[in-house]
Amino acid sequence: xxxSGRIWSSLPIPAMVLDVDNRITALNPAGELFLNRTIxxxxxxxxxxxxxxxxxxxxxxERVRSGRSPVFVNDTDVGTGDRPPVICNIQIAPISGDPERxxxxxxxxxxxxxxxxxxxxxxxxxxxxxxxxxxxxxxxxPLAGIAGAAQLLSMSxxxxxxxxxxxxxxxxxxxxxxxxxxxxxxxxxxxxxxxxNIHDVLDRARKSAMIGFAAHMxxxxxxxxxxxxxxxxxDQLLQVFLNLLRNAAEAARGEAGExxxxxxxxxxxxxxxxxxxxxxxxxxxxxIDNGPGLPAEIADEIxxxxxxxxxxxxxxxxxxxSKIISEHKGWISVDSAPGRTVFRIxxxxxxxxxxxxxxxxxR
Numbered sequence: 001x002x003x004s005g006r007i008w009s010s011l012p013i014p015a016m017v018l019d020v021d022n023r024i025t026a027l028n029p030a031g032e033l034f035l036n037r038t039i040x041x042x043x044x045x046x047x048x049x050x051x052x053x054x055x056x057x058x059x060x061x062e063r064v065r066s067g068r069s070p071v072f073v074n075d076t077d078v079g080t081g082d083r084p085p086v087i088c089n090i091q092i093a094p095i096s097g098d099p100e101r102x103x104x105x106x107x108x109x110x111x112x113x114x115x116x117x118x119x120x121x122x123x124x125x126x127x128x129x130x131x132x133x134x135x136x137x138x139x140x141x142p143l144a145g146i147a148g149a150a151q152l153l154s155m156s157x158x159x160x161x162x163x164x165x166x167x168x169x170x171x172x173x174x175x176x177x178x179x180x181x182x183x184x185x186x187x188x189x190x191x192x193x194x195x196x197n198i199h200d201v202l203d204r205a206r207k208s209a210m211i212g213f214a215a216h217m218x219x220x221x222x223x224x225x226x227x228x229x230x231x232x233x234x235d236q237l238l239q240v241f242l243n244l245l246r247n248a249a250e251a252a253r254g255e256a257g258e259x260x261x262x263x264x265x266x267x268x269x270x271x272x273x274x275x276x277x278x279x280x281x282x283x284x285x286x287x288i289d290n291g292p293g294l295p296a297e298i299a300d301e302i303x304x305x306x307x308x309x310x311x312x313x314x315x316x317x318x319x320x321x322s323k324i325i326s327e328h329k330g331w332i333s334v335d336s337a338p339g340r341t342v343f344r345i346x347x348x349x350x351x352x353x354x355x356x357x358x359x360x361x362x363r
Contacts, residue, residue, distance in 0.1 A: 010266045010284075013107045020100040023048055023062055034106065035080055036337045052079040053090070064092045064102060067204060078106060147172040191233035191327055194348040198230050198237070198283060199223055202261055205241035214249040214259065222262040230283050231350040232328045240324050243317045244287040244343050251291030251341065262286040269346055272330045279329050281346035288343075294336040302334060 002004045014031035038057040070093035079085035091105040136306040150168040303322035330347040
């Protein structure tokens with residue numbers, strides 16, 4: 001039955017099932033994210049009441065029903081009540097063996113564009129990191145001189161003036177600490193890959209989060225127990241998941257909230273980088289929170305170094321996450337709306353012994 005099963009829930013594009021009156025009777029997770037509504041809240045509502053589509057959709061739906069054949073509507077604006085229109089391709093098809101219901105698929109251009117942005121951001125991030133690392137090294141030397149001079153001055157100043165020299169020393173130390181983080185970020189060692197049970201790493205991250213920065217949150221595990229091992233560095237992947245869980249917890253701004261960790265298998269997803277063969281990345285890990293969402297003005301650059309949605313944030317956490325996942329031959333993306341933010345990581349499967357090309361696809 002459409003609307004149930006692993007394939008339906010794993011579809012990366014919004015999909016819904018319409019009854020004979022074009023009312024929604026099923027909606028996959030990608031569709032819930034696109035509409036920012038749950039199936040429970042919109043079940044039975046006419047699809048054209050929820051989607052503003054710049055095309056004569058009543059005629060299109062009638063043509064699909066009467067001709068019993070798929071119809072494609074390409075490059076049309078599709079909007080919802082709480083988001084501006086985006087250019088989409090729409091596919092409507094009759095369901096085999098069911099004369100009344102239709103399958104309605106919406107393919108936003110932004111999904112494909114996001115992949116391209118992710119690849120470009122990776123290259124830009126490496127350049128920015130290299131420059132920042134060089135500047136960090138050069139800036140730390142004069143800062144040490146400034147702090148030393150302030151400490152020497154403090155030996156001959158009055159008590160009232162000591163506050164100023166103490167401030168100079170404290171602020172230079174704070175900047176040096178930040179520069180240390182930049183240098184550490186640039187000096188991250190390449191991963192040492194070996195077969196890793198992703199659920200073991202997630203459990204370590206969850207336990208650490210629950211006794212620390214996410215003690216005020218409810219963390220829900222939604223695991224696919226049949227997930228095979230990935231090929232990666234367990235310590236670096238732990239760093240990734242801790243960063244994402246910390247971001248989700250901090251998004252709640254001290255309020256109680258929920259974080260869901262969802263894993264599943266999607267065999268069709270592949271990543272191809274320039275000059276490389278395509279890699280299958282079927283292992284999917286999603287960190288989902290119900291916080292306020294990312295600021296719209298930085299959503300597309302959230303993985304770039306020094307871009308942060310938090311006051312006094314360094315913007316290095318998610319850039320580090322992106323760098324680690326890239327070096328693991330994986331892919332990371334984000335979908336964010338008020339009340340639901342999803343960071344999704346896609347990783348390769350660990351190759352079997354004697355099958356080093358298990359995750360590769362020929363050109």
